[in-house]
Each structure stands twice: as structure tokens, then as C-alpha cells.
Amino acid sequence: MTGPPVGTYTDADRDRWCAEAPKSKERTPFERDRARILHSAALRRLGAKTQVLGPGTDDFVRTRLTHTLEVAQVGRELGKALGCDPDVVDAACLAHDLGHPPFGHNGERALAAVAAGIGGFEGNAQTLRLLTRLEPKVVDPATGRAAGLNLTRASLDASVKYPWGATDAPLRPDGTPSGKFGVYADDVEVFAWLRQGAPAGARCLEAEVMDLADDVSYSVHDVEDAVVGGRLALEVLDDSAARARVLTETRAWFGGQLEDDELLEAMDRLRADELWVREHDGSRRALAALKDMTSQLIGRFCDAAIAATREHYGTGPLTRYRARLVVPRGTVAEILVLKGLAVAYVMAPREAEPLYRRQREVIEDLVQVVADRAPDTLEPTFAADWAEAADDAARLRVVVDQVASLTDVSAAEWHVRLVRRPRPEASPPTR
Template sequence: MTPERAAYATMWEESRGRFHDEAPSETRTPFQRDRDRIVHCSAFRRLGHKTQVFISPEGDHIRTRLTHSLEVAQIARSIARALGADEDLTEAIALAHDLGHTPFGHVGEDALDEIMQPFGGFDHNDQALRILTRLEMRYPTHPGLNLTWEALEGVVKHNGPVRDDPLPLTLSEVNAGFDLEVGTHAGLEAQIAAISDDIAYNHHDMDDGLRARLFTIGQVREAVPHVDAAFASVDRDYVDLPRPVRIAEAVRRLIGEMVADVLAEARRRLAEAKPENAAALRAAGRQMVAFSAGMAGREKSLKAFLFANMYRAPAVNEERADGMRIIGELFRYYLNKPHRLPEIWRDACAGPFDATTARTVADYIAGMTDRFAHRQYKHLFAGTTRLRLS
């Protein structure tokens, strides 16, 4: 049974359409088609070999961008159902939110952004839009996946209004022909996807950090009071649980607490604002889906612990340095020798050191998986002096 949508949900019947006109499907709504197109695209499959935190993790249980995206989608769909949002649009945005990430996690983005500064920089959110509208090639008549306005708006604005001046390159181009109203808040579905991302990565990164033994249960309990309370409740209910089960149960309870808090706070804000439809919700001037003040403080404390003990742990920092070097070397090589790119990329290049060539090289490298980037690096530089730009 399809749950009833709230008045302020994004209605697929009222979609603003797609960049390129298409005949409607007889069996799927526009937002179901958006979700399906994302799941079937090449960039989504590549997320299975892209890092969440660890670079090319050896452990089979460590999360990748793909598993993270699926976890975000699961949490988002649950919240969407409880709030009466469109579940399919929510899921589509959640599944697409990390498509623009480079190999080697955030370090890859940092490296590309630094080296692309003379050519407009690099941003993973803008790269996701670039993939969805430019780089995926699956149709004979146009590039991109031809998603709905609502799906593109959600991907672009899931973290809130875009205040950048100037706008990132791809967003500027897309927005000129398909106004995404970048200065307003996104619809309810994108807001749900964004907070589900926060819920997922905080607790699943903690889980991965404990699995990798970057820190102990005792250390995180001592530093983060609400995590301590979760483990204490598990220990009261169960005696002598195996360590992996104990961690999993604590994480499950922590996620449940955050979801419950989000639902209560969102319902409070929605009742206060009384948006009559999706347009009124976008124009409300504030986020409708958010943590309460108390939960926001608890989330901040967990983030601070993870930053100090995981994202900047010595072992992770060593991998970060390796990732920065690999991305930098590959970019310099292909910027200097664009004729060495695969044909589909080579044809878009104007010549060495050209801005169009630089963006094409960035697109190519950003699409690499961790292991492919490693292989390319070894193939190009094994036994040679590293290339530097003069």
C-alpha cells in the first residue's frame, strides 16, 4: 500500500519536467524513473570501489561510497514515509548525493580542488550535477540522465541554498537554462536526504573506526556522553555480547534516537510553519527537517571525536598523503599529455594546459575508483622520475 503524501510533499503529478521532453511511463512515476536511472548509471556502480574514509580498504566489512549511499537511502526512505514525503524522490536524491566524489575520499577532492584553482576549482556537489547532466552517456539524443527538475534541485540544494558567487561551473551552466532557484531551500525530500547523510556517516564511521581499531569503545564512551549512554543501555539489556554485536546494537540504538529526534523536530517545525504545498515549504526561509538543539549538540560532539581520532588518525593521514600524491601526479601527467587519455576523453581536449583540457582531465580522474587510480599511477610512474610541471 502506498502511504498518503502530505500536502507539503513534492507531487510527481506536478513535476516541472525534464531538460529534454519525454513520453511518460505507463508503470512508473517520474521520480521512480529518476531513482532507477541513478541505480543503473555507471557512476553509481563505481561508488562500490570508492573510499568512504579508508583508501582502498582491505577489510571486506569497511564501508564504501556505495554502501554508504544505500544506507543513507534506507534511513531517508524511512523518514520520508513517516513525514508523508515522496519516498521515490527522497531515495533518488539520497542515492545520487555522493556521485561526484573522487577516488580516495575527501582527500581526492581536496587535491583536485587545489590543482584546479587556475581553472575554476573542483567541488564534489557540482561534479555530481556534471555527471547527471553531462558525463553519463546513456541516450542517443542527449547527454546525462535527463532527471526531473525536482531531482536535480534536490541534489544541488540538499545542503541548503547555494550562496556561492559566482556559482560553481556546472551549476551556473545548468541553472541558466533550467532555473533551479538556488537561493531557496530545497523541497522536503532533499532536506530528508541531507540529514539522513549526517545520521548515516556519523554512526557508520564510528562503527568502521571501531572495526579498524583506530580507537576503542572505552575512548569513544569517555569522550561522547550520549554514545556512552547507548553502550550502557546495551550492557544493561544484554550480558557478555560479542564485541561486533555489542557495537552493532549500540549503533542501531544511536541511529534510532537520531531518527526519532528528527521526526519530532520536523513535525514541530512543519506544524509551526503550516506550509500548504511544496512551493510554500521551499519559501519558508528555514529548514523544516533538522535536529533539535540538544541532538545537534550531541551530533557535534561525535563529529569532533571522529575528526580527531579517525579522519586525522596517523594511519589515515599516511593514506591521505598517498592519495594527494597520486591525484596530483595523474593530473599533471594528463594535463601535459592529453593524447594519452582514452579516446572518449581525448576528443574533448583542446591541448596541453588548456582550461577545457584541465576540466576534462579532472572529470576523468574524478570518475576513477581507488584501485583504478592506483593501477594507473603504478603503470605510468613505476620506475620513473615523478613528473612535475615547470
């Protein structure tokens, strides 16, 4: 494609949806973007939202916030190695999970069901809504419309993992619907603005870096949490029945991205590596070995992507739509194996747990009671949105916005106060 020289960011990349008065030149526009996300209430709330195990399960497990910080560190270094502006990548990584509701993906599925008639619910589309509408920072003085954090075009676009709406979502490799999309119908105006000049359905390089950093971080760290929590012993990959179980769950959860023989070969590479920790007794020595394994795996996956991308595009700085991230199939396979391990031994078993079903009931109950008693049940910002809503569908979207903003703890507390049922105990695995 034609355009500016490789490695440059243009004035259009630095544009903001709502014009702002000139700021001091001590910080770049992208540094401001990162700071706005870092100081946002939405980011703070991630500290009490589920990653894999619920907050408070024990003192070791990751919350959605600690996961986000780890993704940002991995993404920043990976992007910097390729020549991306590190603050653009860092901002995208910090933002990538802001839209996740209480109880992780369990809560996301519950909200998707109750919002099916108004365009559904998807955590990534909710992230865009937070960044451009819900998180209070900037209000357009000309229209009175909230502009969210009013990030630059480059940072907003980098935060969009799925650059399409629900009706345009592609299928997974196995032909099943992915259910993943990045924008609701009533946010298409700002979406069209941030996507100006972007190829349809394509992500910018910074978004691809963010996505890989997310995959690398949670695949490695979910396994680490599972080992420390006694839910998984990595020696299981030595057993053929266990490998078959991991294959089955990987196909069920992630579709047919790769052939089974590629995944089996990846299992063999991982378990043959001297870094693979087969025994874990909880001692400092064992914890250090496990941490060394996770650190080396992160470096291994990132180095492979950097080398493959550089082999394709050369040594200059790479940005935006002037390059694509290249991830070797072997690296993808090893990441998928780690995901499959966490699914098989942590996430899939949770499906039958009563508390897991109870969490969905909490979300469903809250949407119903908040909607029935609105606007009295809404926080002031959402009550104002409800008052301005044009119809019942728009009012339901406001209710969904309110419930999605809650943490695991506050959702349970709201449920006790509004529905008067016993609150759920600590959350089970919910990725």
C-alpha cells in the same frame, strides 16, 4: 509562499531538462530517476572508492557504495515519514556521493588545488556535472548535447546539497570559509533551470532529508567501523582529556556550529545511555551489541527530526519548498560528537601518514601527465569532450573530470602505467 497544496508534486517538478518521448505509465517519473541512478556506471564505481578506510583494507569496512546504500535506506524512510515522494529522496541519496574522486576527501583536496585556476573542484558540484552532463544516458537530439541522466527537476534539486556556486558560498558558523559549493560556472545553465521557483540559497525539503540521512549514516557508521577496527574504544568519553580532544577536533573540522557546553552535554547523554558500548572484544555478542547501538542511534536521530518537524508543520504530507526539516539542537550535538570521535581517533591521525601524502601526489601526477598527453590518455568519452573544449581552461576541466571518475584502484593502476612509480598500498582513512 504561494503554490500548490502541501504534499503535491507539480508538472514542473516532473519536467526534464531535455524532452523525452512519452514512456509507459507503469512507473512514475521519479521511479525512473531512481532506476537511472541505480544502473549508472558512476554508482558502480563507488564500490572501489574510499569512504573512511580504503577498499580492501579489510572485509568489514564500508566503501563509498555501501555508505551510499545505507544513506538511501535511512533517507527513504525519513522522507516517507514526512510525506516526501520516497523515490525522489532515494534518488537524491543514491546520487549524493557520485562526484567524489579517488581517495575520498584526500583526493578531493588534491583536485581542488590543481583546479584552483578554473573554478576549483568540489564533490557535490561534480555530482551535478555527472547527473546533467557526464553520465551517458540521454543526448538532446536538437543540439547534440549530452544531458547526463536527464533526471526530473525535483530529483535533481533534491540532489543539490549546496545550492550556490563557489563565489556565493556562505561562511561556516565560526566565520571560516566552508569551501562547499554545488555548481561550477560552466554548469550554471542547467542549475538555473533546476532551481526555477526555488528561494535563493535554500534547499528543498528532500535535499535536507538527504543531507541529514548522510550525516546520520556516516557519523554512526564511521564510529562503528572505528570500533570494530580497533581504532576507537567508546569508553574514551569517560575521560576528561579525551572529551577535550574530541571538542578540539570537532571545532577544527566542523567549525563552531554549537557551543562547547552543548557538545559536552551531548557526550554525557551518549555515555550515560545503556546502549553505549564501552567494551568490544570482537565476539558475536559484542558485534551484536555494537550493531544494536548503531541501529538505535539512527532511529533516535531520525525520530527526533520527524517529531520536531511535525510539531512545526502538522500532520499532512510535506514536500519541496512547503516545509523545512527541523532538527533539534540536541540531536545536532550528538551527531557532531560522533563525527568528532571519528575525527579525533581515525581521521586526524592519518594526516601525518606518508601514504596519505602519497595519494595526493598520485592525483597531482595524474592530472599533469593526462593533460600533457591528451587526448591519447583520455577515455573516448572524455577525449570527445577535450576535442570540443574551447580553451586550455576547458581542456583542464575535462582532464579533472577524467581523473575524478577513477576509482582508488584504477587511479593507482593509471599512475603505474603513465607515471611508472610504485602504486600506493591500501588506502588509509580519508574522510
